[in-house]
Amino acid sequence: MSHHSDSTAGTFTAKSNAFKLGVSLNVIFIVIEAIAGFSASSLALLADAGHNLSDVLGLLISWFALWLSQKQPTKNKTYGYKSSSILAALANAVILLIAIGGIAAEAIQRFASPQPIAGWTVIIVAAIGVIINGVTAWLFLMDQKDDLNIRGAFLHMAADAGVSVGVVIAGFVSLLTSWQWLDPAVSLLIAIVILIGTWDLLRQSINLALNAVPSGVDTDKIKQIILTDPTVLSIHDLHVWGMSTTEVAMTVHIVRTNLADNNAFIAKMNHALNDDFHICHLTVQVELGKCSPELTDSSV
DSSP, X not given: OHHHHHHHHHHHHHHHHHHHHHHHHHHHHHHHHHHHHHHXXXXXXXXXXXXXXXXXXXXXXXXXXXXXXXXXXXXXXXXXXXXXHHHHHHHHHHHXXXXXXXXXXXXXXXXXXXXXXXXXXXXXXXHHHHHHHHHHHXXXXXXXXXXHHHXXXXXXXXXXXXXXXXXXXXXXXXXXXXXXXXXXXXXXXXXXXXXXXXXXXXXHXXXXXXXXXXXXXXXXXXXXXXXXXXXXXEEEEEEEEESSSSOEEEEEEEEESOOTTHHHHHXXXXXXXXXXXXXXXXXXXXXXXXXXXXXXXXXX
């Protein structure tokens, strides 16, 4: 048990350090962008600095939820604050959708009235943005596969890195040509790519908020695992939901022909379901049933 808690604490520390570094890097970048924006009188850079501020907010939301999820359960909150990670993932999906709307609206406006793209200052600052946002996204790359809350932070940073790449490309091309339409076209393309990634984040976070079965968990396979035991007659009231973006809980009523080895049976179910679906909070109610109509009440 202590080994499990040590590994959990280690995972939390690693994730927390990633957020600490990510927030620090992005705050430094916002300051660089704001100074460059004022010195070059570039409204685009100042607007992007404001956009990056919303990304830092997204990172802080995810980081706060990660911290909350470690708090111990209380008398009134028997699960603790584990669900805060689900709310953080949902909040980040909404923030990303708002950002996509802002990018798309700006791009459409620029198609209608093209503006000359500022020169080297914008390209250099955007290139710095590619590095900082890319490094921050990389910090969350591994954990985002298994944690929807971390994926929200990852998508924020990956989206920003993508926008910065687009600015650099459009900036270089605009120095060589007079294609003023390229900048809004690249922006729209990036907005579509971000939307595809964000849609899945939004769908999964809404599902978890509604206590739906988490993605990657197959209830039919769960039933098969339970029913493979020869003493199991039937199952009912099977419920599976996400306690957080990383922990799955499950309750089930199982009708068995024999209750003699109940503790060993429950231990076996715990082990099998944890191995296959990472169900770490399993509650089993075992009921005694009749294996055939010939059994009388007295023999049960």
